[in-house]
Amino acid sequence: MAVPALARPGADEPSDRDATAAEKLHGASPRSWRRAFADINAAIAQRELWGHLGWQDIKQRYRRSTIGPLWITISMAVTAAALGGLYSQLFGQPIGTFMPYVTVGFMIWYFISACVLEGTETFIANEGLIRFLPAPLMIYVFRTVWRQILFFAHNVVVYVIVLAIFFGQLDEPYRMINRLSDGTMGVLHPGLSWTALLAIPAFVVIVANGLWVTLLFGIIATRFRDIPPVVSSFMQLFFTMTPIIWTPDLLRGGEPGSAKAIVEQLAKLNPFYHFIEIFRAPLVGQVQSWTHWAVVGVITVVGWTLALIALRNYRSRVAYWV
Incomplete structure (x- = not known):
């Protein structure tokens, strides 16, 4: 008696030779760039669907709550006020500039870390829809x-509230407390200006990176279920290593080869540091470095390349892995 296909070992992971008949009839292999980009284009065309689903996720989370999604704002405000006030005293920083620094840091960190953490659960959390709704895979990423x-x-x-409270101090230029290696005092904070608008393209770039992170990590985590807890552990480590509640100038001035100098170099290798700086620096009146943009640009190109390869090769298998 012939063994049913679903009962055979490994039947839940179809081989390339066992591609779906529908894809064969349309004259394209499931592993094709045309189908990968068609999936992205179809998801963009159905923006009303994923836009509605995303908004419903927030409404569902705060269902039967009196103030609803405003809890997001309150939670952020309490965290920024508590940690900003505490660490400004511990590090001897003026609260008028340190509070906006911490607030913007938390704003963008919450977005980045959520894309990473929830990205690993993207397809797993949408198991029911993926199995029974014939929709592009990128819909769940969007x-x-x-x-x-x-x-x-x-x-x-x-941020708007913090800016209104501390605008006078934030707009006033000040100099670094720590001396540089050549003995001069370097200008760290020239004050707010029109360059604050650079935060808009910076956020667009960060969103673009959030898309490839969600897509790539989502595919990998769907296949290997140990990935989400591993990623969660590493994100906690990166939070402490990223200058969100501390400033990079605290690491400057270490002798070459010293522990302080080594930690400074490790901080510069932290990719999250560069993403946060391109967004935060213009909003708190600090100088943006082209180095941050260069690193972010390289990560964006490499990340999207890997994500598109994963979408091309494994798009048709996600439904079997969930």
């Missing part, structure tokens, strides 16, 4: 990132 954009929009309110 849904996840759009939901984080909505969260981010709520947190922007906190």
